[in-house]
Amino acid sequence: MVPIVNISNLDKYFGRLHVLKNISLDVAPREVVCIIGRSGSGKSTLLRCINFLEEPSAGVIEVDGVKVEGGEKGREHRQLVHDIRLKTGMVFQEFNLFPHMSVLDNVIEGPVTVKGMDRTKARELGEMNLDRVGMLFKKDEYPNRLSGGQKQRVAIARALTMEPRVMLFDEPTSALDPELIGEVLNVMKKVAQEGMTMLVVTHEMGFAREVADRVLVMADGEIIEDRTPTDLFASPKDPRTQALIDRYRSGGG
Amino acid sequence: MNIFAKKQPDTPKSQAELIYDAFQRKERQFRGNVALSWIFLLLFLVFLFSGQELTIGGITFSTIKIDRTFIGENMVFIAGGLAETIKISLLSITLATILALLAALGRLSTVPPIYALSTFYVSLIRGTPLYLQIFFFFLALPQLGIVLPGLWAGVIALGLNYGAYMSEIFRAGLSSVGKGQREAAMAIGMTPGQTMLRIVLPQALRFAIPPTGNEFIAMTKDSALVAATGFVHELMWRATKVGRAQFHNLEALIMAAIFYWVMTLLLTAIQSRVENRLSKGDR
Numbered sequence A: 001m002v003p004i005v006n007i008s009n010l011d012k013y014f015g016r017l018h019v020l021k022n023i024s025l026d027v028a029p030r031e032v033v034c035i036i037g038r039s040g041s042g043k044s045t046l047l048r049c050i051n052f053l054e055e056p057s058a059g060v061i062e063v064d065g066v067k068v069e070g071g072e073k074g075r076e077h078r079q080l081v082h083d084i085r086l087k088t089g090m091v092f093q094e095f096n097l098f099p100h101m102s103v104l105d106n107v108i109e110g111p112v113t114v115k116g117m118d119r120t121k122a123r124e125l126g127e128m129n130l131d132r133v134g135m136l137f138k139k140d141e142y143p144n145r146l147s148g149g150q151k152q153r154v155a156i157a158r159a160l161t162m163e164p165r166v167m168l169f170d171e172p173t174s175a176l177d178p179e180l181i182g183e184v185l186n187v188m189k190k191v192a193q194e195g196m197t198m199l200v201v202t203h204e205m206g207f208a209r210e211v212a213d214r215v216l217v218m219a220d221g222e223i224i225e226d227r228t229p230t231d232l233f234a235s236p237k238d239p240r241t242q243a244l245i246d247r248y249r250s251g252g253g
Numbered sequence B: 001m002n003i004f005a006k007k008q009p010d011t012p013k014s015q016a017e018l019i020y021d022a023f024q025r026k027e028r029q030f031r032g033n034v035a036l037s038w039i040f041l042l043l044f045l046v047f048l049f050s051g052q053e054l055t056i057g058g059i060t061f062s063t064i065k066i067d068r069t070f071i072g073e074n075m076v077f078i079a080g081g082l083a084e085t086i087k088i089s090l091l092s093i094t095l096a097t098i099l100a101l102l103a104a105l106g107r108l109s110t111v112p113p114i115y116a117l118s119t120f121y122v123s124l125i126r127g128t129p130l131y132l133q134i135f136f137f138f139l140a141l142p143q144l145g146i147v148l149p150g151l152w153a154g155v156i157a158l159g160l161n162y163g164a165y166m167s168e169i170f171r172a173g174l175s176s177v178g179k180g181q182r183e184a185a186m187a188i189g190m191t192p193g194q195t196m197l198r199i200v201l202p203q204a205l206r207f208a209i210p211p212t213g214n215e216f217i218a219m220t221k222d223s224a225l226v227a228a229t230g231f232v233h234e235l236m237w238r239a240t241k242v243g244r245a246q247f248h249n250l251e252a253l254i255m256a257a258i259f260y261w262v263m264t265l266l267l268t269a270i271q272s273r274v275e276n277r278l279s280k281g282d283r
Helices: A043-050 A075-087 A103-114 A119-132 A148-161 A178-193 A205-211 A229-234 A239-249 B015-048 B068-079 B081-108 B112-126 B130-144 B150-175 B179-187 B192-229 B235-245 B249-279
Strands: A005-014 A017-027 A032-037 A058-063 A066-069 A088-091 A166-170 A197-201 A214-219 A222-227 B053-056 B059-062
Touching (some): A005 A043, A032 A205, A043 A058, A043 A214, A088 A148, A088 B179, A119 A148, A148 A166, A205 A229, A214 A239, B068 B081, B068 B249, B081 B192, B081 B235, B130 B192, B192 B235, B235 B249
Parallel strands (some): A166 A197
Antiparallel strands (some): A214 A222, B053 B059
């Protein structure tokens, strides 16, 4: 099958620090890929390079036919980056809802401002996606009136309303109180079951085991394992993976 | 039987409610006493200028005598300056807001000449007195063949001056909007222009409105400096004109002071209302 995300020979430097080392990765349509690893392993940077929130130092990113070379500049490059951002939706650890807009306005801001969609039509689409994440009942509230879990569900709806081909989740539950994590994971599971291609940077091993088709383990800017969750959790090859799994088993964060 | 006795509530108040009630009572009492003291101070001030004579223990004290006929005769003339004062202030704050916003955006720019222009402007204006700037536009420019009407010389000087100070407010407002907001906007495909206009500026402005109100209040008072040009017939100019002409500066300045004070009180009340509304809800 033709991959929907294709990353080849991706390198990223922060100053002299080499945070991503020649990464290559294919993701098939409808596939759910979880990326785990210790902090500083480069997993968030990898995700942020896919929609160019971080400009790759070198390498090629291709999402659904839009192919962008890293490290370029100029008008054409900016247009390609814009196109790739329309193909991808992103959910952040800190939600980043727009505090000066109601829930519904948050969700339709993209379609109206970026795609020039008619407001009435955008509202219909937005309400449908709020319903998908179970947040339609709060559509006229402002973000500061929502719990963390509710905020993150709205953020997921905001990304979905742009109708992306791939969803990127950057530690979506790490800023949540433990009792609020479940509702967000449930929504993510539902989105996955509806056939969305997803890349999820997470510490939630339960979610990875249950929902992911593949689990990538990152360490020191490299992918050290890329296997199905069943295989990975049963017999980790790398001692660093073993250490990571043990740490979660013992309840460490 | 006492039919006026208060009906007892069905359940006695909890301890928390009692403590809260006591706290509220204390607060109310404090505010009430402050208000009373204010009224007393005000009455004392009025008394001080009442021209009364009183004898205590054989010594006669007399308070300051002011000429009421002068006040009556010139009330309309001095009050006529109110409109001009308000006009200068509104025009200047508009100019200042635009300049401040541009200077703040310039300060965030990564293009060296733009950054330099912004910091140069702020440094030059903050490094010279407002009084000098007003005279510069009114007296120095004509030497170069540029003659500005007094009002505009004042507005440009005040606008430039306040713009430089207010640019700091706007800069703080812009940097109060977190990086995550920009990233979220970029992730849904917004251009840098759209991100600034739709996401960053609205949040920055909300942050900047209360301090801008303070600047506006300060400006209505600094607008008095424009009187020095002699061609803008606002409050201060009118007060000094009639005061000097009839050697009644005391009365004239007191009248102007009252006008400024009342204006400031009104503006402060309006501002705290706006602030309350902004702080409510959607933050």
